[in-house]
Amino acid sequence: MSASGTVGKVKSAAEVVQGIPSGAHIALGGFAIARNVIAVVHELIRQQKRDLTISQGVVGLDTDLLVGAGLVKHLIMGGGSLDRFGPVPCVNRARETKSLVCEDYTSLSMCFRYLAGALGLSFIPIKSLIASEVLERLEAGAGAGDVQRMKCPFTGEEYVALRALTPDVSLVHVQVADREGNCQIDGPRWENEEQAKAGRRLIVVAEEIVSTEYIQRSPERTIIPGHRVEAVIHQPFGAVPTAVFRRYDYDAEHLRLYVEHAQEPKRYQEYLKKFVFDCRDHSEYLEKLGGAKRMEQLKADPVLGY
């Protein structure tokens, strides 16, 4: 059912991923090790959705998992990192072995590309990128059709025009949503509003489903309105081992374990087998991480938010 349907929007990750075709352009709303849509990423791997184009402001564990699993053919990104846990190992290896095409932008130019998409503009100008190898590589490579030097029609100032990004599917992990998809996000929102609204389809993963009355109590906090949302995946601890502010902290232990395995393709396959393929769903995965007891340890202090 589309966003305009009358059937409920609350679905499982498996159902949602069944509706995402191989070859799709998926925009991910995570940032490094925060609010990654891990539940959906695992499902994309289990269902072996291939030849994906992934775009993301600052790629993190989510994209690294997909690239490591060999599902990504094209990556459009502003940067990448697992914060203190190091660079993104699978992404960097894939780039070094040239097994994926990569368009390197910057945080702001990615945000502007999403903004243009969200506003229905086919392009937007920017004053970054100029005089850098970032721009030269885009012009000479995969980004050739997406950047174009131009002048302001009023001032004559030089700009780089960026082509809008309108992903086939935008995915965002949020703290709360109601059954209609009205979403509220705690903490900073990086480029989530633009990335979400740029998508032709928008699917959210919510830690908690709240009533519409809850949303109506603070409508100024609704970052994504329900009518834009096609499906809501209700998945508590859906971003583990990445952090969700005010819900739980990143799982440092598991992130270290991930990085250790991801350094080496063979060990990475062991990781995927154990934590993805051998899990029927996210609950089984959480069990492997230590289940309820471990989740309790990761749970955020209500004052600190981590």
Next chain:
Amino acid sequence: MSASGTVGKVKSAAEVVQGIPSGAHIALGGFAIARNVIAVVHELIRQQKRDLTISQGVVGLDTDLLVGAGLVKHLIMGGGSLDRFGPVPCVNRARETKSLVCEDYTSLSMCFRYLAGALGLSFIPIKSLIASEVLERLEAGAGAGDVQRMKCPFTGEEYVALRALTPDVSLVHVQVADREGNCQIDGPRWENEEQAKAGRRLIVVAEEIVSTEYIQRSPERTIIPGHRVEAVIHQPFGAVPTAVFRRYDYDAEHLRLYVEHAQEPKRYQEYLKKFVFDCRDHSEYLEKLGGAKRMEQLKADPVLGY
């Protein structure tokens, strides 16, 4: 003192207006009969700041007062209305007698012009205005240098490029601000975020001054961060007779009285004399409206917000 100063930012309307020169471009954050910066507008009239350029998404009582007082030479607007109380009488009369230059845009094109200003872009494309007399009049008149037909460098689609608006001073009325200028707005925000951040200088009028700790309790609600704010005018009931959501309702009685006087230049001068020139400050004006007793009547119900 500028925004970077170490002297307190909390000032009176009179002090602030002393720092606004005649001939300035002022962007107003009000909308029809909501959150108008009446306290500052009255002071601009008392101090007779002339030859102003005023820009506003949908002009309301605020601009009508300034135009009626003969202080505005150039108006850049997306529309105008006093809602059920009728059209903006002084603005329309001034247009009919050609005593001011007026650039007519639309709600979205005004918002985009502010957005461009706020983002530091000298222009932004839009798909409104095309094939309308709104565009033709702009091209043939005062807006000739601010609109320019262009094509998307990627798709070839036709757009109208709009020149960014970067007002000399942006004024916004908000429900709460701390002494550093961190502002939170209740209810819809129309184009306030873009209009505020487009300004070279930004001055806010706050119904209530709160502690920074209050701001820190819900930082996701800070629409204007303090470092952008040059001065905070603390003026309870500062927008009367226009409405401030969750604080007070519009004063229907006074709005009717206003419209009645504004129909006719001579009677309008009587209005100005009584409610502006003969008041030393906003407190005296509020007294004339019925003082504390009347304010108590206008005060919003905490659940309904009006």
Next chain:
Amino acid sequence: MSSMQVSEGTKGKELVPGIRATEIMAAAGARELRDGEVVIVGLGLPEVATVLAKRTHAPRLAALLEVGVMNSVPKDTPVGLADSRIFYRATCWSGFLDVMGMNLHRGVVDAGFLGALELDRFGNINTTLLKQESGKVRYINGSAGGNDVASLAKRVMVIMRHEKRKLPLAVAHLTSPGFVGGRSRQELGLRGGGPWRVITDMAVLGFDSVTHSAALVSLHPGIRLEELIENTGFPLHIPKEVPATPLPTAEELRLLREEIDPKRVYLR
């Protein structure tokens, strides 16, 4: 905003015994909306029509107000878009950039309701000024969101009073484009689908798919065709068989009268 204000002058007029013109208009407006659609509404009859649609066949209609209000459920009758009464129980408060930029300009708004001072045969709308017979110009409101909605919504619906001077051959000021000069929207370079329905207190009008000029879709019960033609300032395509606008059902009337506008603020 004026461009979306309540249509005046149909006060209490009953077209058939016991049913007011405004009630027929509201029901006709509601029937133009489909479930799950996104609509930009103004106050007055458009709001009444939208709420009626939501309470009948279109419970998942998303109703957006340009100032940044979504799906509000007013308890008291608002006087305009700047009236706090219209903010009540909304699911989202944002602003122009979100509603008009990230929804309307983004291309996800299915329908927009507009008001008009004048509307011409090609569905061009004037909300800016009136020209008096003396040639004197009287300014009224300007575009506000009107031009944006007319340019970008997939379908534009106008609810207005049916008067010859309000429906001239050509508008005195082309604020919001329809099929300008009879050209297609694509030729004009406009993304939105343009004018779709004009709902008046006499009839429902549409636009011919080839000539893009106004056509009669249905005549309200109690209105004679000659009366309609007499009160229209431009030639109308008239179908061979003129359908009658369906009357509101008993349930629609009950909802309108008892729940949606019991004080008859708009259903006058």
Next chain:
Amino acid sequence: MSSMQVSEGTKGKELVPGIRATEIMAAAGARELRDGEVVIVGLGLPEVATVLAKRTHAPRLAALLEVGVMNSVPKDTPVGLADSRIFYRATCWSGFLDVMGMNLHRGVVDAGFLGALELDRFGNINTTLLKQESGKVRYINGSAGGNDVASLAKRVMVIMRHEKRKLPLAVAHLTSPGFVGGRSRQELGLRGGGPWRVITDMAVLGFDSVTHSAALVSLHPGIRLEELIENTGFPLHIPKEVPATPLPTAEELRLLREEIDPKRVYLR
């Protein structure tokens, strides 16, 4: 983000008895910030320097993080910009569009702190990849906000370890532009003022106003000029009289050690 991460390898190195290189770097960084300025910060020494400035001469410094966090007062040490620890007690949570668009691109950011894998004589920064001697490329992080800050901030400050291979004649990948090819920022079409200071564990570098190539501003106490030149991969303008970088004051040291980074997470 990597481009703003803590500089490594200065662990515990004392330049003069009892004062670590990292402490001199933090104090030098703090002194480059003026009260009331707007600064885009990263984690590690830039954050430590900013907090030191705030607690001494610049209480009204506005400290922005690119993810959309302003003026936070972390209680626990964050591991990166995506770490919730860095959100604590902020005055504003917004996003990239606000911080990087409506502040940085708007032109109101006075100073930006960046890290670097490599920095060359014209202040060009590489945070994308390293080329090994075999010619093999190793990817690291990319730009994230680095290129944006380098392009648009009024002054760019880099805090990094002083090593010959990290300070080559030309960077292996020009991620973030300085004075590319020795040209002025205006010639390059860039709005920001470009690289202003490079604060290392040996010296503070600046850029010659005519040639735009790196110049020694001050040498840290305990470092010999020959040692500096030996460890720099590009020619340096050396002033006739080489000033010594001021040591942190007793109060600065107390703040750094007792209040700002008592666990010596960054002041290693």
